[in-house]
Amino acid sequence: MRISDFHYDLPSELIAQEPLPERSASRMLLVDPLAARWQDCQVRDLPDLLRPGDLLVFNDTRVLPARLAARKETGGAVELLLDRILSDRRAVFLARSSKPLRAGMRLALPDGSWARVEEKQEMQVWLEREGEDWLALLEAHGAVPLPPYIQRAAEAEDRERYQTVYAREPGAVAAPTAGLHFDDALLARFAALGVESSFVTLHVGAGTFLPVRVDDITQHQMHAEITRVGVETVAAVNAAKARGGRVIAVGTTACRALESAAADGTLRPYADETRLFLYPGKEFRVIDALFTNFHLPESTLLMLVSALAGREFILAAYRHAVAQRYRFFSYGDAMLILPGALA
Structure with missing residues (x-):
């Protein structure tokens, strides 16, 4: 696989430069790789798409003024x-x-x-x-490390807005941006519906800002990132699987943390650095679904979602998002990859 296999055209005006006033007001593209279909939704529709007994796994890292x-x-x-x-x-x-x-x-x-x-x-x-x-x-x-595609200086508001409401473990240099869509009211709706929550920690490193510099993506080396998956989260995942619930990673970082902890085939507590690189052909051992933002062309994150849902299908969904004027990247809109949702 070549890096050019993960290219798509994105008009610069679709790159979100500011967050929306309300965290959960973003649009959400629901994609179902089993049905090879997608549907335009809102982030506030997410509780209606989940079931009692499902488990949301969040990354609780806190962004440093790095x-x-x-x-x-x-x-x-x-x-x-x-x-x-x-x-x-x-x-x-x-x-x-x-x-x-x-x-x-x-x-x-x-x-x-x-x-x-x-x-x-x-x-x-x-x-x-x-x-x-x-x-x-x-x-x-330090100053807030906004991504380079945000063409403005960091402002006082970014100290709070470029941070999830559940951030508690300081160490990241970039936000786990899928989590930026969740506010206290939305989290309360999940709890009331019987959708459970658990947490991992993956401190997003500066390597997230660097492009892939090799043509053959299998030769790319990920930067090391400090990761922790605790006993409680392992137990929560195992309990969800046992009752027939789905494990939904909130963001690619939560996904990579869980999959790193199950690299040998069994999910275990994990406290180490990870360089896990997920691209088409790699196996997912833990997660059943993924809530994520839209990612840069030719990025490792786009390769990860392509591994989960299929490269051609994901690129087609991205072309739809561009045509429908979705907002892209850190302060942009979201995608939910949920197999069977539209079957």
């Missing part, structure tokens, strides 16, 4: 975007500067402390602080 401005000892500006925190003193960043960074260089951070470049691989740098607590530094001096 962009930092630093300076070399010579005074040159360096833009840092967090990839992942390794410890209080060590972290991995994507770095941009006029001249490349090198191992051993020191960088001045916004709070007056310094960090040393331990290692560099392409755009990634491993930094060790002379002070401690990267989290505190980012909260005090």
